Amino acid sequence: MSHPPHPPPDSRSPQGAGEPLAALRERVAVLERENRSLTERSDRLEDEVAALANVCVAGEQLHATLDLTRVLGLLRELLQQLVGARQFVVYLVDPQAQELQPVVHDNVEPTRFPSLSLSATAGPGAEALLRVFARGEAEIREGSLALAGPLEPAAVLPLRLAGNVVGVISVLCVFEQKLAFTATDRALFELLSSRAAGALAGAFLFGAGGGAFPKPADLLAYVNATIASADRRETI
Amino acid sequence: MSAAELTCLVVEDSPMMRQLLVFALARIKNLRVVEADDGFDGLRKLAAQKFDIIVTDINMPIMDGLKLVKRVRSDPAHQDTPIVIITTEGAKEDRQRALALGANAYITKPIQAPQVIAQVKLLLKLDA
Numbered sequence: 001m002s003h004p005p006h007p008p009p010d011s012r013s014p015q016g017a018g019e020p021l022a023a024l025r026e027r028v029a030v031l032e033r034e035n036r037s038l039t040e041r042s043d044r045l046e047d048e049v050a051a052l053a054n055v056c057v058a059g060e061q062l063h064a065t066l067d068l069t070r071v072l073g074l075l076r077e078l079l080q081q082l083v084g085a086r087q088f089v090v091y092l093v094d095p096q097a098q099e100l101q102p103v104v105h106d107n108v109e110p111t112r113f114p115s116l117s118l119s120a121t122a123g124p125g126a127e128a129l130l131r132v133f134a135r136g137e138a139e140i141r142e143g144s145l146a147l148a149g150p151l152e153p154a155a156v157l158p159l160r161l162a163g164n165v166v167g168v169i170s171v172l173c174v175f176e177q178k179l180a181f182t183a184t185d186r187a188l189f190e191l192l193s194s195r196a197a198g199a200l201a202g203a204f205l206f207g208a209g210g211g212a213f214p215k216p217a218d219l220l221a222y223v224n225a226t227i228a229s230a231d232r233r234e235t236i
Numbered sequence: 237m238s239a240a241e242l243t244c245l246v247v248e249d250s251p252m253m254r255q256l257l258v259f260a261l262a263r264i265k266n267l268r269v270v271e272a273d274d275g276f277d278g279l280r281k282l283a284a285q286k287f288d289i290i291v292t293d294i295n296m297p298i299m300d301g302l303k304l305v306k307r308v309r310s311d312p313a314h315q316d317t318p319i320v321i322i323t324t325e326g327a328k329e330d331r332q333r334a335l336a337l338g339a340n341a342y343i344t345k346p347i348q349a350p351q352v353i354a355q356v357k358l359l360l361k362l363d364a
Contacts, residue, residue: 043350050349053259061252077252080324084346175324177344 051184054082059191062199066206071199072104078192080106083185084178085154085171089113091129092159092167092200100133100168108172112150125151129168132156136165138189140181148173155181157189161197169196242360243268243285247278247292247304248322253347257291257322260349261356275299279307282314289360291320291352294330302334309338318359322347 058078065071079085087107091100099115116126118133128139140155141148148154150172159167169192181189214222244267248254254271261269270287272278276299278292290308294301301321308314319339323331331342341355357363 046350049263050260053256053349057252057255057259061255064251074252077250081250081253081345081347082256175344175346178346 047184051182051187054184055187055191058082058188059195062191062195063202066203068200068203068207071203074199075104075192075196076106078188079169079171083171083188084175085173086175087150087172089170089172090159090167091116091170093118093133093165100129103167108150125153128153128156129170132158133165133168136160138193140186140189143180145174145178145180155189157193159197159200160193161201166197242266242288243270244356245270245272245278245281245287245290245292247272247275247290247296247301249274249293249296253293253322253345256347256349257352260347260352261291263349263353264357264360264362267356267360275301275304275307278304282308282311286313287317289318289320289356290314291322291356293322294334295324302330302337305334305337305339320352320355320359 061074062071062078065074075090079088085106088105089102089108090104092103093099094101094115097115098118100118101115102110102113105113116129118130132139136158138155138157139153140157141152145154148171153170153172154174155169155171157169157171158165159169242264244261246254246257246261246269248257248271258269258271261267270281270285272281274296275292278290279299281287282290290304292301292304305319305321308317308319318341319334321331321334321339321342322345323334323342324345334342340359343351343355
């Protein structure tokens with residue numbers, strides 16, 4: 001069955017023809033703008049969800065093990081696979097020797113990154129590390145990361161533990177496709193600064209305790225004793 | 237294509253990356269994700285059921301992603317299953333080899349969830 005063609009929009013009222021058509025066009029334009037705005041908002045939300053997922057997963061994984069080798073491996077994985085760091089060095093402070101000692105590194109020649117004295121004059125590339133260690137504030141490169149390297153690291157992060165800075169992470173350079181650090185990277189950097197040293201300390205305590213989990217009866221006795229002690233303190 | 241019965245096999249040895257991939261893929265409606273620790277574990281799971289798509293890392297212990305792609309493509313039961321490989325930037329040869337062996341697409345680390353979702357949806361011919 002064939003239908004007659006639709007009459008043109010202005011055929012019914014030749015005199016006011018322009019008005020309904022213009023109104024319709026305006027309405028379509030408004031809807032298109034709204035649609036674009038909603039799509040952009042949805043994309044932003046998707047990015048935020050992805051960022052949150054990265055931070056949650058990284059945080060959960062960092063504390064999922066008490067094995068020191070595994071914690072160091074996770075640190076490496078997090079920097080490489082979530083942040084996109086191609087070369088990095090993790091330093092811990094040696095308070096006796098007064099130096100920052102490299103403990104984990106990737107894709108770097110270890111001899112090029114020796115321990116850094118906290119008291120001596122810093123050489124090129126080391127100023128940022130010593131500054132971050134002293135101040136406890138991260139230095140993260142803004143904008144393009146193309147020129148980042150050993151002399152000008154892409155990011156230097158403090159490793160904080162119980163209010164003290166116990167080391168630094170130096171991200172020397174990143175993978176080619178990584179053009180700039182994003183809000184997700186900054187959130188991951190903050191997570192590393194505040195949690196990585198805690199994960200290392202947890203692994204240290206576990207290792208120092210013989211690498212064995214407490215027996216359930218010992219755990220119960222310890223928890224009860226701690227609660228009783230806290231109650232006594234409150235009573236006093 | 238209806239998404240009601242779709243299944244995806246994620247093969248990745250790193251628990252962190254696996255968790256991220258699963259989290260990203262869980263955002264695709266009605267897509268059930270099954271996890272495998274390495275290529276060998278992946279093959280075991282492929283022997284037990286048919287998947288609509290496979291997302292696999294390349295560098296893994298026991299059996300790497302390249303061997304997995306080769307084995308999957310030589311098995312008539314999974315010959316047409318789309319495969320997405322996850323590679324690092326420096327592994328261009330691995331990427332080319334995987335594509336030559338029959339992988340359909342690749343994603344470079346560090347992975348972005350929206351990119352993973354878009355690639356899987358594209359291969360499953362799901363609406364964006």
